[in-house]
Amino acid sequence: AQSVAQPEDQVNVAEGNPLTVKCTYSVSGNPYLFWYVQYPNRGLQFLLKYITGDNLVKGSYGFEAEFNKSQTSFHLKKPSALVSDSALYFCAVSGSNAGNNRKLIWGLGTSLAVNP
């Protein structure tokens, strides 16, 4: 069965420091991987995706993520965190087989707090 794990409920970083939000996955076939961000009382906003190609994917607001097939991971990173990055981050994955395997499966989310 497909699954996504975000092992950290909360990540705290100081403004200006690099941040990493972790995601590991299990899926049949080649994965499609996504990161979304959710601000309070808002819907989810698309940040970036990995489909194929370069393992380092660049996305919105200076975020990037690295696909690591051997470790089945897709960690979200940013070189220098901003207080405004404080939000809830979700990792999502879908597989490459037919049917519901192609539907997105979501992690439980990681709350990022960037301290001034």
Add this chain to the structure above:
Amino acid sequence: ETGVTQSPTHLIKTRGQQVTLRCSSQSGHNTVSWYQQALGQGPQFIFQYYREEENGRGNFPPRFSGLQFPNYSSELNVNALELDDSALYLCASSSTPDRAEQYFGPGTRLTVT
């Protein structure tokens, strides 16, 4: 902001009642997916509509039903509301059914008392 809109923003219903939530998809998008997000949880896939037909369903009972209209807007209907149905209901539109990035509306906060 995405072009996806949802109405109403908030809703309070009583157990046993029925509710209809509405979603207008982003221009050019023919696929709408509905999710339930309970407090402190990630989104749970309810179902997807593609060109007015249901195109996949998650583990939700039949009292959760939907529609998609020719203009690709969509409705989520929930009958016989239960307390556990209290959640944020998110609508997302995409240009294709499969694995495309999805654009979310702001959600409808449903409270069942």
